[in-house]
Amino acid sequence: MNDDTKTLAGRTGMLSLAIKERSALYAAYMPFLKQGGLFLPTSRHYRMGEQVYFLITIMDEPAKIPVSGKVVWITPAGAQGNRREGIGVQFDDNEESTALRNKIEGILGNAMKSQRHTHTL
Numbered sequence: 001m002n003d004d005t006k007t008l009a010g011r012t013g014m015l016s017l018a019i020k021e022r023s024a025l026y027a028a029y030m031p032f033l034k035q036g037g038l039f040l041p042t043s044r045h046y047r048m049g050e051q052v053y054f055l056i057t058i059m060d061e062p063a064k065i066p067v068s069g070k071v072v073w074i075t076p077a078g079a080q081g082n083r084r085e086g087i088g089v090q091f092d093d094n095e096e097s098t099a100l101r102n103k104i105e106g107i108l109g110n111a112m113k114s115q116r117h118t119h120t121l
Contacts, residue, residue: 015040015054016064022107025058029104030073033090036101037069041086046071052089056100059107065100068092 017040019025030037040054050071055064073088091097 015042015044015052016056017054018057020059022059025104026108029108030088030090031105033072033088035069035091035093035097036104037072037088037090038067039073039075039084039086039088041084043077043085046074046087048072048074052087054089058103065096067097067100068094069097 017028017038019028028039030039038056040052046052048071051068052071053066053068055066057064067089069089069091071087072090075083075086075088077085079085091101
């Protein structure tokens, strides 16, 4: 795990994600999902469709944003191409998630059109 993205185990079922750099946000964001979503590096075991709750801090924002969603992607340990172990979470369809998606896409701007590799594709 590098310094720009950290996942910490908190209480049961709750994850915390801090993304400190734009490049890390680009690598974690999944714009191809209907509500948007994020890749969360974790060694915890999840099932497809499982509900997930996490707190995210983006860049220099002081507030932690609560997010809920469901697991739609699983990258197991030892995945091909040295892919990072973790889960992809599709945001739930609610106001908080829409606001977060808009915030992320505002930060990423034209970078979303890039062909650079991410944690998912």
